[in-house]
Amino acid sequence: MSEEEDPGEIQVEIQDGQREETQGEDDYFRSYSDVSVHELMLRDHPRLIAYRDGIEKNAQLFQGKIVLDVGCGTGIMSMFAARAGARKVYAVEASNIYEKAEALVRENGFSDKIQVIHDVIENVELSEKVDIIISEWMGFYLLHESMLGSVIDARERFLKEDGKMVPSSGKIYICPVAMEQFRKQNVDFWQSYYGLNFSSIGEEIMTARMATPFVEQISSSELLSKPQEFANIDFNRIERSQLVSLTGEFSFGIERDSELAGFAFWFDCDFTLDSPSPIILDTAPSSEPTHWKQTTVFLGVFAQVQKGEQVDVKATMLQDEMNPRHYKISIQT
Amino acid sequence: MSEEEDPGEIQVEIQDGQREETQGEDDYFRSYSDVSVHELMLRDHPRLIAYRDGIEKNAQLFQGKIVLDVGCGTGIMSMFAARAGARKVYAVEASNIYEKAEALVRENGFSDKIQVIHDVIENVELSEKVDIIISEWMGFYLLHESMLGSVIDARERFLKEDGKMVPSSGKIYICPVAMEQFRKQNVDFWQSYYGLNFSSIGEEIMTARMATPFVEQISSSELLSKPQEFANIDFNRIERSQLVSLTGEFSFGIERDSELAGFAFWFDCDFTLDSPSPIILDTAPSSEPTHWKQTTVFLGVFAQVQKGEQVDVKATMLQDEMNPRHYKISIQT
Numbered sequence: 001m002s003e004e005e006d007p008g009e010i011q012v013e014i015q016d017g018q019r020e021e022t023q024g025e026d027d028y029f030r031s032y033s034d035v036s037v038h039e040l041m042l043r044d045h046p047r048l049i050a051y052r053d054g055i056e057k058n059a060q061l062f063q064g065k066i067v068l069d070v071g072c073g074t075g076i077m078s079m080f081a082a083r084a085g086a087r088k089v090y091a092v093e094a095s096n097i098y099e100k101a102e103a104l105v106r107e108n109g110f111s112d113k114i115q116v117i118h119d120v121i122e123n124v125e126l127s128e129k130v131d132i133i134i135s136e137w138m139g140f141y142l143l144h145e146s147m148l149g150s151v152i153d154a155r156e157r158f159l160k161e162d163g164k165m166v167p168s169s170g171k172i173y174i175c176p177v178a179m180e181q182f183r184k185q186n187v188d189f190w191q192s193y194y195g196l197n198f199s200s201i202g203e204e205i206m207t208a209r210m211a212t213p214f215v216e217q218i219s220s221s222e223l224l225s226k227p228q229e230f231a232n233i234d235f236n237r238i239e240r241s242q243l244v245s246l247t248g249e250f251s252f253g254i255e256r257d258s259e260l261a262g263f264a265f266w267f268d269c270d271f272t273l274d275s276p277s278p279i280i281l282d283t284a285p286s287s288e289p290t291h292w293k294q295t296t297v298f299l300g301v302f303a304q305v306q307k308g309e310q311v312d313v314k315a316t317m318l319q320d321e322m323n324p325r326h327y328k329i330s331i332q333t
Numbered sequence: 334m335s336e337e338e339d340p341g342e343i344q345v346e347i348q349d350g351q352r353e354e355t356q357g358e359d360d361y362f363r364s365y366s367d368v369s370v371h372e373l374m375l376r377d378h379p380r381l382i383a384y385r386d387g388i389e390k391n392a393q394l395f396q397g398k399i400v401l402d403v404g405c406g407t408g409i410m411s412m413f414a415a416r417a418g419a420r421k422v423y424a425v426e427a428s429n430i431y432e433k434a435e436a437l438v439r440e441n442g443f444s445d446k447i448q449v450i451h452d453v454i455e456n457v458e459l460s461e462k463v464d465i466i467i468s469e470w471m472g473f474y475l476l477h478e479s480m481l482g483s484v485i486d487a488r489e490r491f492l493k494e495d496g497k498m499v500p501s502s503g504k505i506y507i508c509p510v511a512m513e514q515f516r517k518q519n520v521d522f523w524q525s526y527y528g529l530n531f532s533s534i535g536e537e538i539m540t541a542r543m544a545t546p547f548v549e550q551i552s553s554s555e556l557l558s559k560p561q562e563f564a565n566i567d568f569n570r571i572e573r574s575q576l577v578s579l580t581g582e583f584s585f586g587i588e589r590d591s592e593l594a595g596f597a598f599w600f601d602c603d604f605t606l607d608s609p610s611p612i613i614l615d616t617a618p619s620s621e622p623t624h625w626k627q628t629t630v631f632l633g634v635f636a637q638v639q640k641g642e643q644v645d646v647k648a649t650m651l652q653d654e655m656n657p658r659h660y661k662i663s664i665q666t
Contacts, residue, residue: 035537042526042534052527077531100534108529115350129347193375196412196441201375202432 020258028325029120029143030097037244038074041136044291050281051077051136054166054271059084061164061274066128070121070135070154071147075101075114078132082113088111090130094120121154130158134166140171140215141295142267143233145318158165165235167269173228173284176252176311177296179261181219182209210262210298213329217293218264220286224305225252227284230265230315247316254309263300263313263331297329360641361478361658362453365428371407373470377624383614384410384469387499387604392417394497394607399461401425403454403468403487404480407432408447410467411414415446422446423463427453429638454487463491467499473548475505475564475600476627479658482573482608486620498568500602506617508560509630509644512594514552515542527652543631548661550626551597553618558585563598563648580649595631596646598666630662 031037041047055062056079062084069078072091078101082087091114093101100119105114117124133155139145149312155165186209190202254260264285267325271279282291305311343439364370374380376586388410389394404413405424411434414422424447431451438447450457466488472478488498519542523535561583587593597618604612616625638644647665 035534035541038534039538042531048527074531074534076527076529076531080527083528100537103533104529107533194381194409194413195416196409196437198407198409198437199437200440201368201371201407204433205372208368224594260548 003280005082015256017083024187025116029095033074033097034069035097035100037098037282039153039199040291043074046281046283046288046290047136048076049104050081050167050269050271050279050297051134053275054280055084055271057275058166058273062086062132065089065131066133066220067132068126068130068154068158070133070151071100071137072116073097073136075105075116077136078114078116079105079108079110081111081132081134082291086113086132088115090115090124091124092117092121094118102317121150122125126158130163131158131243132164132166136266138170138292139271140213140292141265141317141327141329142150142170142233142269143243143246144295144325146319146327148235148238148241149243149324151235152238152240152243155236164273165270166273167281168236168273169232170267171232172230172246172267172317173227174248174250174313174315175223175264176222176254176260176305177218177222177262177264177315178258179218179222179296179298180258181222182206182214182216182261184300210300214296214298216296217289218285218296220284222264223285224254224256225311226255228252230317244319245316247314249312249314252311252313254307254311255304257306259302260299260305260311261302262296263315264294264296265329266292266294271327295329297331299331299333346358362387362428363402365406368430368433371430371433373624375407375409379614379616379621380469380622381409383500383602383604383612384467385413386612387606388413388417388467389456390608390612391606395419396463397644398464399423400465400467401463401487401491403441403457403466403484405434405449406430406437406469408449410442410469412438412441414465414467415443419446419465421448423448423457423459423520424449425452425454425457426452427451436567440553454483459491462493463496464493465497465499466492471503471600471625473546473604473625474598474650474660474662475503475566475602475661476579477628477658479576479652479660481563481568481571482576482657484568485571485573485576488549488569497606499606500604500614501569501606502565502567503567503600503602505563505579505650506560507563507581507583507646507648508597509556509557509587509593509638509646510551510555510595510597511589511591512551512555512629512631514555515539515547515549516635525608547629548626548633549629550622551618552627554619556586557589557591557593558644559588561585563650575653578649580647582645582647585644585646587638587640587644589640591638592635593632593638593644594635595629596648597627597629598662599625599627628662630664632664632666 067081067086067089069091078089078091137147182236190198244298268282316330317327320326335564356585400419400422411424435449468481469478516641519539523531535541600613649663653659
């Protein structure tokens, strides 16, 4: 990267996302009351098979056990747990989708095993400790929505000493990206537009898109180096206080001559538990697309980089004080 | 169709659309101020080539002429007209996108020929009559948005006796449809959902989707009969009063055993003018998809129909008194 193009430090925040469009706790839960939001998640096949396999290929762990599902949505994961032999599942859901969960539990014959509780998890009281906590709490770049904090609280209050978390751990990855496809669509396309120069339209669209983290599926051909671990989180041990700020310094070896657009973030989660083969939900560019896609933070300029060059970056995810469900992601090169 | 399944008369209205999300005139124009709305239209290739060819393959009509572009947006059609030899183009735009039109006209060197006017067309005064009116006013099923009324007013006030309208005419089509893909995605998919019965989720999603006209691209394999003309409108002659209510009675010969889901509407527009070969913007299911897609009005039930059966239908498009930019589409079988 040449010095004059160094954009220095940038800080950006996702202003809205597909799974959360408004601020405030009421709005947060309201956004999950709509069936169409759940449709998006229920049609996310890699998400479903990770939970299904993580639960059903570990059926011996679930046999006769007490399970807590934090934010059960339509109740699908609770039903997987019941089907895997759980004796009792507490399915907690704060949004109005709990009504659908109740109906689906009944329609699928699990009313004797699954108890749907309509409340925020923080208000829930249980008469017993649980053996397993399942939860699908992951947001964009893992931490967006900050629902993990509620899952940690539930773990502290309800999980037995030797209890299991499903998923059990997760990693956030960071990688420099070229975003050539993005530029082709937003710059090149407008330069010769039906014989006219519409570049200024393209610039306006691109500037708007680059101002906040860009949540889109990117091709693995956009990666300019090997991804590195930004964070590796053990969901059995992580404390809420550790989620306020995550930071890391990285040195990437650039693998081809290109222009560096920014850094992409994504995550995986581990559902292996006692299964003999790994069960991983992987949202990498090279994996089957999920509704989490990847989150790209742009530098604001496209910096020339050459094969063999080292790019050093300090990346930080800082929980927003005003809206703790959001993070500010900053990139310092 | 068996009698007990006859849904009788249904009336439906599009509640929102991609090109117009809110009611009221201010909101209507505001919805066109955002560049991203124009991006959708500017990336609609069949739309662009119909206007480009309709104008540039009729360059002899434009040579030295005065042109009015009603609702010019980014000014693209005005620039096609200038490039085809127009002496002067009045490019009228009520929304704030006029600023982009001004910039693009300047950047493309047409400032001497194109005058961008920021106003609603009804308030515009011109010192001369025009030879040609171009306008891209079409909404879903042609008439949604009711912008044609403003174009008619402009024609009455500004077009010379022997002036031309571009496009010159349009047809609305109606056809019974099976919507098998829609049912597969919204019914079958949920019936065996990872080994569970999620039918009630599918029913809720489908009921919501069927309550208003469904604007989606459908496959031509969904058509159960030959499409028929619901309306054939000459833009040089149509009067505003004729757009309040359009109605037609049709008898369709069903071409295969299936279930009838409803009726799809779409349109084409004619840009041929003096060109030796036809220039048609066609939004049929069999044509290259456009952002207008097709508009399907559901019966609410799926009625068994057999090959050779006749299905009689009376269809009406009635301008909504409360919100004249919307139509109520009613289907009586």
